[in-house]
Amino acid sequence: MTVLINGKLISQQVIDETAKEVSTFVEDFGLAPGLAVVLVGEDPASQVYVRNKVKRAEEVGIRSLEYKLPATSSQEALDDLIQTLNADSTVHGILVQLPLPDHLNEEAVLLAIDPAKDVDGFHPLNVGALACGDASLVPCTPMGCMIMLAHVHPDLSGKQAVVIGRSNIVGKPMAALLLQANCTVTVVHSRTKNIESICSQADIVVAAIGRPEMVKASWIKPGATVIDVGINAIERDGKRKLVGDVDFADVEPVASAITPVPGGVGPMTIACLMKNTLQAAKNQVLKP
Numbered sequence: 001m002t003v004l005i006n007g008k009l010i011s012q013q014v015i016d017e018t019a020k021e022v023s024t025f026v027e028d029f030g031l032a033p034g035l036a037v038v039l040v041g042e043d044p045a046s047q048v049y050v051r052n053k054v055k056r057a058e059e060v061g062i063r064s065l066e067y068k069l070p071a072t073s074s075q076e077a078l079d080d081l082i083q084t085l086n087a088d089s090t091v092h093g094i095l096v097q098l099p100l101p102d103h104l105n106e107e108a109v110l111l112a113i114d115p116a117k118d119v120d121g122f123h124p125l126n127v128g129a130l131a132c133g134d135a136s137l138v139p140c141t142p143m144g145c146m147i148m149l150a151h152v153h154p155d156l157s158g159k160q161a162v163v164i165g166r167s168n169i170v171g172k173p174m175a176a177l178l179l180q181a182n183c184t185v186t187v188v189h190s191r192t193k194n195i196e197s198i199c200s201q202a203d204i205v206v207a208a209i210g211r212p213e214m215v216k217a218s219w220i221k222p223g224a225t226v227i228d229v230g231i232n233a234i235e236r237d238g239k240r241k242l243v244g245d246v247d248f249a250d251v252e253p254v255a256s257a258i259t260p261v262p263g264g265v266g267p268m269t270i271a272c273l274m275k276n277t278l279q280a281a282k283n284q285v286l287k288p
C-alpha cells in the first residue's frame, strides 16, 4: 500500500500551530505580524497564489497587505515600494511574486528587500545562511517538502536523495536542506545524462522541473518516496487540469509514499509562508 502524503492535512496542522503562536505573539507584543505581498502584472496563476496567501494569512491572524502594480511598472516604482515596506515597522514580511515581467531585474529586487523581512528566503544573505546551515528564514517550498518527508521518514540520515531541478526557488535550497538532514544528495537538471538511471537509485526523489508528468515509474526504485513540487496547468479531455512533474498514475503503484497535485506541496508552501512571517516578526521584535 502506497502512502499518500496529504499536503492539505499536514498544512492545516502547520496553520493551526502558527495561528496559536500568532495569538501569543499578539498578546506579548500588542501587534499582529504583517505580511506584504507584491504582485506585478496580471499573471492568472500568480493571482491564484496571492489570493490563497491573503486568505490563509487572515486565517492565522497575520495582517496581510496586497500590492498590485501594473505589468508596465518601472524598476524605480517597484524599488520605491520595497523601500517603503522596508521602512514600515508594522510590515514584518515582504514577498514579491515571481517571475517578474521581463523588463524588471529580479536580482535587484531581491537584493532590495530587507533580509530580515525576506520571508521567501531569496535574499543572498539568507541563501548564504542556508548554505552555512544556520538560516532563520528558509524558502517556503523546500521547507514544506521537508515537513512532508518527516511524516514518512523521521530519520533521513544516510538516505539517497535525488533532486530534479536546480532553481534558486526550489531545487538548490531543497538540496541544501536534504544535505543538512544527512542525506546523500544528487542534483540533476536539463544537462544531466542518464537522468532516469540516476533517479532510479534514489530512496527519495524530489521533482521540481516544470514539465507535466515527466517522471515515470521506470525512474523510481520500488519503495522510494516521491515528492512532486510541479504545478502545471494542462488540458485533458477538454478540461483544464492541474498536474505535477510526476506521472502520478504511473508512479503511485511503485512508490512507498507520494505527494499528490493538487493537495500536496502547494498548500505546504503557503503554510510555511505563514510560519516564516511569524518567525520574521519575532526576529524583528526581539532584536530590532
Ligand SMILES: NC(=O)C1=CN([C@@H]2O[C@H](COP(=O)(O)OP(=O)(O)OC[C@H]3O[C@@H](n4cnc5c(N)ncnc54)[C@H](OP(=O)(O)O)[C@@H]3O)[C@@H](O)[C@H]2O)C=CC1
Pocket (backbone or CB within 6 Å): 141, 164, 165, 166, 167, 168, 169, 170, 171, 188, 189, 190, 191, 195, 208, 209, 210, 211, 229, 230, 231, 232, 245, 265, 266, 267, 269
Ligand atoms: N508547489 C509549489 O509551491 C511550487 C511549485 N513550483 C513548481 O515547481 C516546478 C519547478 O519550478 P522552478 O524550480 O521554479 O522552475 P525553473 O524553471 O526555475 O527550474 C526548472 C529546473 O528543472 C530543470 N529541467 C527543465 N527541464 C528538464 C528536463 N527535461 N530534464 C531535466 N531537468 C529539467 C531545469 O534545468 P536547467 O537548470 O538546466 O535549466 C531547472 O533546473 C514548476 O512546475 C513550478 O510551477 C514552483 C514553486 C513553488
Ligand SMILES: Nc1nc(=O)c2c([nH]1)NC[C@@H]1CN(c3ccc(C(=O)N[C@@H](CCC(=O)O)C(=O)O)cc3)C=[N+]21
Pocket (backbone or CB within 6 Å): 048, 049, 052, 095, 096, 097, 098, 099, 120, 140, 141, 231, 242, 261, 262, 263, 264, 265, 266, 267, 269, 270
Ligand atoms: N516569490 C515567490 N514565492 C513563491 O513561493 C512562489 C512564487 N514567487 N511564484 C510562484 C510559485 C508557485 N507557488 C505556489 C504556491 C501555492 C500553490 C498552491 O496553493 N497550490 C494548490 C492549489 C493551486 C490551484 O488550485 O491552482 C495545490 O497544489 O493544491 C501553488 C504554487 C509559490 N511560488
Ligand SMILES: [Mg+2]
Pocket (backbone or CB within 6 Å): 100, 101, 102, 103, 104, 105, 106
Ligand atoms: Mg526579469
